Amino acid sequence: MNNNWFRRLLLSYLPVFFIVTTILFIIFFQIFNEQNRKEALKANEFLASQVTQYLDNSLRSIDFKVLREILTNSNLKNYYAVTGSDDVYAGIQAIQVIDELKIEYPLIDSIYMVRYKDDKVFSNGKPVPIEEFPDAAFIEDSRAAETQKWVGGRSFKAFPTEEGKQVITLIRGVGNGKGLIVVNVDLQTLQKSIMQMYDPEFTFVNIFNRSGGNLWDGGMAEEPAAKASSGEVFSEFTSSYSGWKVQTGLNNGKVVKFALKFYNIWFVFAVAVVLIGVAWVIYVTRRNYKPIQQIVTLIETVASQKQPGITYAKENEFRFIQTTLEQMIDQTKQYQEEYEENLILKKKYFFQELLEGTKEFTGDELAAEMNKFNLPRLDDRWTVMVVEIDRYSRFIEEYHVQDQSLLKFVLSSILQESARKENTEVWAEWISDHRLYAILWLPETPQPEESERRLLSGYLEQVEQYLNFTVTIGIGRVAVDLRGLRASFKEAIRALDYKAVLGLNRIIPCGDVPSSTNDVYEFLRTISLLVQAMRLSDDDWEKHFDKLFEQIHASVLSRQEILNTIQLLFQHVNREFAELPREYHELWAEVMGHLLRNLEDWETAEDLRELCRDGFRKLAEQLQTLRCTKKHRTHILEIRKYIEENYNNPDLSLNYLSDLFDINPKYLSKLFKDEIGEKFVDLLISQRIEKAKQLMQETDKAIQEISEEVGYTNYNSFNRAFKNVVGVAPSDYRKAI
Template identity: 40%
Template sequence: MMSKSWFNRLLLSYMPIFIIVVTFTFFVFFQLISEQGRKEAINANSMLSLQAMRLIDTSLKAIDNMVMKESINSKPLIDFFNGKEGGDPYVNISAVMKMKDMIAYYPLIDSIYLVRYDDQMVLSNATNGHIGTYPDKSFIEQYRKSASQKWTDVRTFRQFTVLKGKKVVSLVRGAPFMTNEKGMIVVNVAADSLQRLVNELYDSEVSFIRIKDGAGNELLKQAETVESMRIYADYKSSYSNWSYISGFVQGTFIQTVSLLYNAWFVIGLLMIGAGLVWMIYISRRNARPVEQIVSRFSGYMLPLAGGRTNAGRIDEFVFIESALDNLTEQAKQYQQQYKEDLHLRTRNLFHQLIEEGSALTLEDWRREAERLQLPVPAAGHSIIVLEMDKYGEFCSRYSRNDQNLLKFALRSITYEQSSRFGYECWAEWTASSRLSVILFENGDEVDDKRLIQLCDSIRGWTEQNMKFTISVGIGDPAVHLFEIAKSFNQAIEALNYKMVLGENRLITREDMMSQSQVEVYSYLGIIRSAAQSFRKSDDSWRALLDDMFSQLKQGLLTKDEIMNIINYLIYSLGRELSGLGKEYQIMWETGSLPKLTDKLDKCHSLEEMHEAITGEMTELGETLSDTRYNGQHAGIIMEIRRFIEAEYVNPNMSLEYLSEKFNINAKYVSKLFKETTGQKFIDFLIDIRLYEAKRLLAETRRPIQDIAEEVGYTSAISFTRVFKKVVGTSPGEYRLETQREFKG
């Protein structure tokens, strides 16, 4: 009884010291790990600001480049700015359609409007009117006087006076692009769109991002007050001059740890001091009784102490085990957060390598690669980009989980095949349909043949084992660090020619250089001739389109250039059909045009486009023919047409002559002839006469005066004037050209 009481007394005397030491050790380790986590979280927050800035700058630059390109190349926009007061409404419709296409292609764009200085007209994707009545008049006047080459500060934009204005940032570009004398293009991006773009990058309950324009105005809505935020990163964009400020919301784990860190440290020091004081006090108090016990029970000390020691360590180990469990759980949480940060840093490093103008150095790359356990820089690098073909069909066919699984499989097979061919590989998804790959060359020289074999192996495996195909763009080898971005852009550029060169294949710079570059404008004449022939129900339009698509197949044009040509063809068809009357215009706009547009949206190659356009025009041509020849006076007009074809040599052939011959009013004959045949009477007569005249000029040596009389002209001068106006050359020049072509 006495010994047990003494044991409890000693145990209770030193137990506070043990508890103090273990508790302080626990909090020291906890604070060290928490402080490390806090630093890593702050670094990740800084990377978040940079990522947000690059994401927004990239999106705004893409819109800026698109507006500049469209202002130079888009015919609907050029026609609008070249229009005069009370201009062609179809030009305005084409411009509105182009603006809607631009908005659809770049969802960040909220609205677009065009300003034409000549007649002070404003045309937007939703309305039109005069500058004096447009709600954004003051903005237009301000930037007309002082045009800016950057995005504006945040402002309130109202499309209609009856609607509430919204916060936007605007881009102003003059038209034409170099002189800015005819008008301006204003593109508005809603602040809410930027808000949604940035919100996907972070958790608003833990951290925040604030974006201020050049004037210091807030672009984004903040759920927290300024007092509840603590700023850790502040960057300024060199492109937009906007400031990106990020940090953590007060009250989160990071802020709590930061506030309590110093307090716990002071408490720990006080606990150590108290433990030392308590140890000295207890040691002095129990020194003599301990000595007496040791002297009196020296023979039994070892077994007795051993038993008591074992009994006394049970609770101590339980406490230590509990403390270690807590430390382990905290360490697991830290490791999970660290892995997430590694993924973000990996993607950021990849984008720094493929972006031009990056400040990344070779040493920075090597150091970061070793830290992230990535392949280190080699003597040479090859860049390839794998693009999934028919990505729209892929998205509609598979669920989001299946899409992610198939993309993971494609990325995995890329690593597997690269290893099989002796490459180290680093692959990242840089777009929803594009997997960009950096291959690290182990040898001194780049083996082009082995690279082609690798790319073809990946393409072939995907075609055989997956439900989709891929096209592979290959850039030039990159020896220096700055050449990686250049090689990546070359691979992307190669994929832009996929529509011409075909899908499910490899595309290199040699493939592009082997094709002949053709100017887009060379196709405009063929398109106009085909549209005019179609309006006249002349089957030659089919041969013209076949010839155009054959040339497109041989020429090297990007997808955007091909779509511009197709859009001009659609525009020309609409313009020609509008000249036949309102009935035909409605038939085109409500029936054939929507169906043709829908078919073209689903086309991924020139062959598919050719088939879709030819099929729809054939169907429309049959409908037009039925409409023309089923009219009330179709029989009379056809009889008149046959009469003209037989009597075209008569110099008195005219509407008045036909009126007397068929006992019908001359104006009525003209109207019926145009509605039924799609061509004016005089144009029809000239076509017949000049067709025969060109045959006589090419096949005979008869004088021009005789040929003029032969085809119905009493004067060679009149014949020459009409021939040159329609054909473009005089009869004599035409005869020489045809003879030269025949001889050589």
Template identity: 45%
Template sequence: MNSSWFRKLLLSYLPVFFVVVTILFFVFFQSLNEQNRKEAIKANEFLTQQIVLFTDNSLKTLNYQVLRDTLTADELRFFFGSDNDDVYRNIQATELMDDWKMNNPIIDSVYIIRLKDNFVLGDGSGQAADFVDQPFIQTYINQKVTAGKWTGKRSFRPYAVEKPTDVITLVQGFPHFSTDKSGYIVVNVSLSKLKKSISPMYNPKLTYVRVTDEQGATLMSDSGADGENSVLSHYISPYTGWAVDSGPTGWGLAHVALHFYNIWVIIALVAVLLGVFWVVHVTRRNYKPISQLVSLIRTSALINPYKGQSGNNEFGFIQGALEQLLEETSKSMQQNQEAIILRKKHRFQEAVEGIVSIRESEWMADLLALQVNPVGAHAFVLAIEIDRYHQFIETYHRQDQSILKFVVSSVTGEMSGLRDATTWAEWITDRRLSAIIWVPDDADGEVLSGQIGEQIVQWVQSNLSFTVTIGVHGIASNLEEIRRSHEIAGNLLQYKAVLGTGRLLRPAQLEGSEQRVHDYFGTIHGLSQSIRIADGAWQKHIEDLFSQMQDSISSRKEIESFLQFLHQQLNRVFLELSKDYRSVWKDSGAELLELGRSWETLDELKQGCLRVFEEMASKLQALKDSQRTRAVISDIRTFIEENYHNPELSLDYLSDQFMIHAKNISKLFKEAYGYNFVDFLIGLRMDKAKQQLLTTERSLQEISTEVGYFNYNSFNRAFKNVAGVSPSDYRKQQTS
């Protein structure tokens, strides 16, 4: 590729550069314009809120002044109480209306109408029959419209010859709190004056304001209010219900600026489309010579570097061909290596587990083919197992587990190599590694097996966060003996529950152990019976059971069978008991089963069993105590029902009778029946008293003594608290 082609490519993409810069400018101006739009909306929202606040406060102030004078002004009271001949009262009322106009410049006109003589005073004074505004006020006189609220926009003129003005009106009846009205006070507010009072808040050349009433009629409006498209802010007065809209006027600079952001977006999209078109055009033009060159290469190529790819990379055609060749070679080598590893592991399991019959000659040929070169004719087998494997898989990620297992396998090979031994080790299960170790002919295999096994155990314990237990057996001189050693070494790991974890196990450690099955069954039977009656002897049975398993060096399978038998025995025992006892056993039995799946050593199992049985015995004892307590409380209630007439009956009295502390009686009584002793005793005595009041003619004093009250006043007070009436009134009510 020469320099002229470079310059050609450089110049061909310069327009794209300018397009990108142009788009950035458009984006900048559009963002700036959008920000200005948001600020304008915020300013208009503030303006409409201020206009609503100003108009509401002005109208509220005027309404309050009129209402206050309606309630307190003597001028109005005297006016409505006089007639049209009382000039002095008319002058006083006129001065009051003038005072309203002085304090509220937005008032256009005020008049008062007195109903008894239909006299109108104020703007348009005279008789109501000749009054121009008579049709409006007549609706209030007829009570078709409720007084005290501002009306919408209407036209008003005091005299027929005058020009009408647009006003909103407040009508108050007099008296205010009476439905029988003596007259009405009418206050008209000029919309033009109200508009002038809010005009200084904004510039009408830039912003318009439109105010409409609840029916949508326009009260005040500026030029430029051209509909909803110009509305930037809309606010409704909570007092009058008027809606205030504001926005930019006409098509001035501000209006255009606020709406021009759509044009920016369109321009930017057009620029993007032009840029895309230009890039495609230039790419096609520059691609043509490259395509011709690659076509020549493809016609002579014997491999396809794009196999499995979604697209073509012409510039990397040759590189892709080489990469494909290297990739296929690497993949083939990897697959071959994986096949060897899997074949080697599979052959190892067939050999040591006796899955298939293998002659000795085939065995030696396999060792040679799998590049295992025994240093001698004799070998021993190590069965290496990770302790507490459940904790191991919970602690480490799957990838970390594989790495740690590889470390254990490598350490086994290295420790054997330090003794000039040859190792073939494979993970036959998730937690167990089996290793065949061939030792030199002049070496002591028994001693060497112990040394290598101990070194592996110590290294793992010192350098890793878990431990391994190793079963070892040897020496074997042929495949059949290797299989037997592998089986014995694996079986030794069954005894690590008793012999301990993180150590080397040999067959000699099992010598001298004696197992007596009937002893286990007898101990388990005694344990189940002790648990059933919740006495303390169960702890001794637990100790005896685990001592027997420890002394006889029981395997894990044997211990699991004893544990299963214990669970079955307890299940049969508790099936004979009540539902409450079975519920306790259900929870404890589930814990016992869970413990049977997670224990590692006999000591861990023992501690877990002690914890489970301790909790179960505690619950059973509490259940028995609860049953005894319910029986005692039932006896106490029966005693109270039989001796309620005894005036000495109290918690202390019951404590002496039943040898239980008074506080405990009160607490247990409340828990058993939901109410305390005193309430129960009073309720019982009052029930007996009601029966005697209705069925006997005994005196109240006799009945009081009969139900346990020597003092009649105490009886009367207690009866009244329960029944709501005195005993005598109760007898009268029920017998009448």
């Protein structure tokens, strides 16, 4: 590798050194000649232009910023447009605008706002009447006279008791006579900033306002450099922006005259300084280059070991170091991101292991893992809660993926904040897309359950207040060990399964879940009546449908039990419609396909009720339309009605009906099969057995008497038919009820 940087350092120092020494020669050898005077004039002109430019830029930037705030800042507009004279919120917003201006522009000493609507001045965080404000006379003059942008050299005090301060003032009107914004620039701070451009020992700078007054008079009277100088003026500039005049010149030349008396001594001294400076630059460059050389050598050694055969002879040293450092920084950043990501995943995986019981932990192992993730130890009492987003399908439709992640983070953050308010801790993780699982440490208070209730109630209120969706929370029992914690986890999930019947946007403790009263026989009976009514296009099907869901609510079924009930309903409909003609079966297949596709997109039993009601209503309408097109619809309805009214006639048979309605027996049998979906004998037996069951439930009549009453002259035939339909003998059925 070439020592390019060594030579570059050397060539960088020497020109600077020669420039500085040349300037020293010019200052000490030519100070009182005419050439030096011209140079001094140029220097003063440059200084005067720089001071003028700095002054214009400083004042113009403040003016521009204030004007832009007046035109664009809604908070400022609200303050001047507020109807109430003591609008605290508008005042707070105005304070923010004032503070931002002061922070952005350190030259600003103070800002106050005048509002003509109520003749108030807003200063130092509160409004006061104009007549009580110390600067009231200045405000009245500004209001009466033609407004000027900048007013220079005046005394200002914000409180009557404090001593006046010299300032220059910017006046800006707001909204066609609504008020003023007055910005005071500290004259002392401005002068100190300008004094950094020159040496007051040799040079003076005076600034005069439009009226001819010197800004420095009275500004910093205690410092000699602050007084208006009467030395020779070398340069003068007038600001095109403020109209102020800047004068510069020399105070005196005593030191320069003294220096010229020793011309030869200064010359020899300057040459010696140049030689010493050259030697010093070479020495310092070589010394400063050694650490760089060592670093480069070390990097080359390591790099050559990793990648043999690579040379760096033509590469700049600093470029080589920069490239290496950038690679190291990129690798470090990548490793850090991977580590943090892995840590988050490990923490979530540990959370699942802890709750699901996929791994057993000893006491020491559990404590070590909790310390690893900076979690509080499981020492006292805790419980598991599961927060589920209500209407999650609507949630993912309304929000973008990034917004979903942000809202889930907000849900977790609100839970953390609610726990901190109750002086406890919570560990929450999004294990699934729509559920937030959390371990809640119960506080050491006399009534920890009350703290838990307040925490969760407050959490629900905040979610409902600040977000456009709601959540439902399932709570497990309080645990005191790891086994209890895992049991609490299962109980919290189970509690959420009852959201379907208990409702959304609520807390469901596992202890408050009532016991299910699932009467399978009643469900089967209602389903059978519903399917029969649906198959026959009986309008009573909706009554049976509503009764089925009333039974679901009354039984307090879980989500899975509700799904099992609906699946049972579908199975019965499938079995019944399988016996009907193909077009009937196709109608049901279409409706069932739609229902099955949407069977998971419900959260409450009411949602499921409406979903199924729409499907069954559509099916009923289509069945009605189809059957109305059948040729012998009227005959079948009359025959069915006759059977329902005369089922107890022992002579009732297919031949009997064919003679009665003048229809061929074979054709009548086919009509029964096509339109009703079952054989005549099956329909007759079903009617008789249903009536027999009703009589056994509602009366104390003997079974023999009931069999004759429903149309069976032979008790054995009745017993056999009843057992085939119901599944038990009539005597056993009566004992069961």
